[in-house]
Amino acid sequence: MKIFSESESNVLEEIILNRRxxxxxxxxxxQIPQAELDKILQAAVNAPSVGFxxxxxxxxxxxxxxxxxxxxxxxxxxxxxxxxxxxSREEQYQALKLEGIHEAPINIAVFYKPSCxxxxxxxxxxxxxLYSVVCAVQNMWLMSRALNIGLGWVSILxxxxxxxxLNAPSENQLVAYLCLGYVDHFYTHPExxxxxxxxxxxxxxxxxxxxx
Amino acid sequence: MKIFSESESNVLEEIILNRRxxxxxxxxxxQIPQAELDKILQAAVNAPSVGFxxxxxxxxxxxxxxxxxxxxxxxxxxxxxxxxxxxSREEQYQALKLEGIHEAPINIAVFYKPSCxxxxxxxxxxxxxLYSVVCAVQNMWLMSRALNIGLGWVSILxxxxxxxxLNAPSENQLVAYLCLGYVDHFYTHPExxxxxxxxxxxxxxxxxxxxx
Numbered sequence: 001m002k003i004f005s006e007s008e009s010n011v012l013e014e015i016i017l018n019r020r021x022x023x024x025x026x027x028x029x030x031q032i033p034q035a036e037l038d039k040i041l042q043a044a045v046n047a048p049s050v051g052f053x054x055x056x057x058x059x060x061x062x063x064x065x066x067x068x069x070x071x072x073x074x075x076x077x078x079x080x081x082x083x084x085x086x087x088s089r090e091e092q093y094q095a096l097k098l099e100g101i102h103e104a105p106i107n108i109a110v111f112y113k114p115s116c117x118x119x120x121x122x123x124x125x126x127x128x129x130l131y132s133v134v135c136a137v138q139n140m141w142l143m144s145r146a147l148n149i150g151l152g153w154v155s156i157l158x159x160x161x162x163x164x165x166l167n168a169p170s171e172n173q174l175v176a177y178l179c180l181g182y183v184d185h186f187y188t189h190p191e192x193x194x195x196x197x198x199x200x201x202x203x204x205x206x207x208x209x210x211x212x
Numbered sequence: 213m214k215i216f217s218e219s220e221s222n223v224l225e226e227i228i229l230n231r232r233x234x235x236x237x238x239x240x241x242x243q244i245p246q247a248e249l250d251k252i253l254q255a256a257v258n259a260p261s262v263g264f265x266x267x268x269x270x271x272x273x274x275x276x277x278x279x280x281x282x283x284x285x286x287x288x289x290x291x292x293x294x295x296x297x298x299x300s301r302e303e304q305y306q307a308l309k310l311e312g313i314h315e316a317p318i319n320i321a322v323f324y325k326p327s328c329x330x331x332x333x334x335x336x337x338x339x340x341x342l343y344s345v346v347c348a349v350q351n352m353w354l355m356s357r358a359l360n361i362g363l364g365w366v367s368i369l370x371x372x373x374x375x376x377x378l379n380a381p382s383e384n385q386l387v388a389y390l391c392l393g394y395v396d397h398f399y400t401h402p403e404x405x406x407x408x409x410x411x412x413x414x415x416x417x418x419x420x421x422x423x424x
Contacts, residue, residue: 001230001397001398001400002226002230002398003360004226004227004230004357004358004359004360008223008226008227008358009251009355009358009359011220011223011224012223012224012227012255012354012355012358013251013254013255013355014214014216014220015216015220015224016255016258016259016351016355017258018213018214018216019258019260021260039221039225041415041419042225042415043224043225043228045413045415045418046228046229046231047228047350048231048233048350048353048365050367051404051409051410052402052404052405052409052410053410054410054412054413054418056418057418057419057420058418058419058420059419059420059421059422059423059424060419060420060421060422061422062421062422063422063423066422066423077335077336080335080336081332081333081335081336084330084335085330085332093332096332098332098333118296118297120293120297120305120308120310120404120409121293121310121367121368122367123289123292123293123296123368124289124292124293124367124368124369124370124371125367125369125371127342128367130339130343131342131343131346131349131387131388134343134346134347134350135346135349135350135353137343137347138259138260138346138347138350138351139228139350139354141260141347142224142351142354143221143224143225143228145216146216146220146221146224147216147221148215148216153260155262155333155334155336155337155340156333156335156336157336157337158336159336159337166420166422166423166424167423167424168424169424175343176343185213186213186214188213190264192263192264192332193264197263197264197332198263198264198265198266200266201257201266203253203254203257206257206266206268206269206270207253207269207270207271207272208269208270208271208272208378209271209272209274210271210272210273210274210275210278210378211271211278211378211379212271212378212379212380212381
């Protein structure tokens with residue numbers, strides 16, 4: 001069996017620490033080769049899944065009209081979300097660039113496809129199927145970064161509207177909408193930390209021993 | 213900014229391909245050093261999170277009585293789940309080892325802690341908070357494998373029962389219950405694939421271009 005060395009685990013640590021959520025202000029107008037896209041999708045389908053159900057589907061979006069329809073939905077959703085923040089925070093929110101739908105050469109909509117039969121391990125926690133898809137997304141994110149490709153997860157979207165644009169089967173559930181592209185720069189810290197939108201939490205407050 | 217080389221992205225690919233879900237039949241009676249556990253937890257808190265909300269909490273469980281209470285809940289849940297499979301599949305299910313609660317020196321319960329205020333990016337997709345926690349779990353899984361430590365995700369549990377055992381705040385939501393330990397062996401393929409419980413899906417059937 002494969003034994004990983006300390007230098008190999010250090011590589012993973014570096015990839016994890018250098019992974020960023022990338023928005024349209026950083027994407028370059030440069031195509032992603034098919035071989036790189038395939039590596040990212042292979043990382044996805046080798047994620048863990050509950051009962052080995054592999055409940056994931058991927059729609060690769062390059063079409064400008066599809067992107068425009070999704071961008072319009074984002075714009076409306078951002079307008080609505082803005083109102084939940086007050087005063088200076090609302091102003092700051094308004095100025096934030098929170099997606100890269102048009103700037104990224106590739107968008108990927110990632111869906112949960114419920115299994116037809118019963119799934120081992122999913123009867124007590126139905127969400128485990130959705131969680132499997134999220135594991136796939138995180139694998140894609142790390143592999144993208146390792147290939148020096150930026151990825152941004154856009155969650156300011158109405159899932160049903162995205163499904164309609166992509167003609168998705170009614171039983172499918174949108175888990176993630178991703179924008180991928182090469183970048184001029186990866187920030188050293190999360191953008192929302194850098195902009196003082198949120199502070200990093202104190203690690204010691206997040207870990208408990210044996211009980212709360 | 214850090215540019216990763218091809219050999220570095222190949223290391224990540226190897227870690228992803230060699231990651232397995234590990235159960236009690238593979239765990240060794242060998243302690244995990246604190247420094248290794250810290251690396252795994254640091255991988256978790258450096259996962260992406262919606263609006264940089266970092267909505268995760270971790271309970272490290274070593275206590276035998278807590279483990280016994282959780283194992284009892286698993287046993288009852290497995291009995292119930294077994295009945296959803298029919299005939300030969302029910303027999304096969306019954307024989308499967310599906311957790312390593314006692315055999316693993318460390319169990320980790322991973323919770324979603326809802327934020328007090330509004331979270332950027334979470335108004336249209338409330339699940340995005342839970343998904344952030346799953347990203348943290350996948351980082352832990354990969355880091356464990358890179359450190360040659362096995363990890364198994366136990367989803368055959370009643371979340372409310374686990375919360376009660378761990379005295380978790382009512383607003384917290386159990387996302388994952390993990391068993392970690394060194395192993396005698398990592399399988400080359402997922403155990404459920406090896407045992408012909410499920411087949412690997414055909415990659416080409418999972419990817420769509422621009423529309424379904």
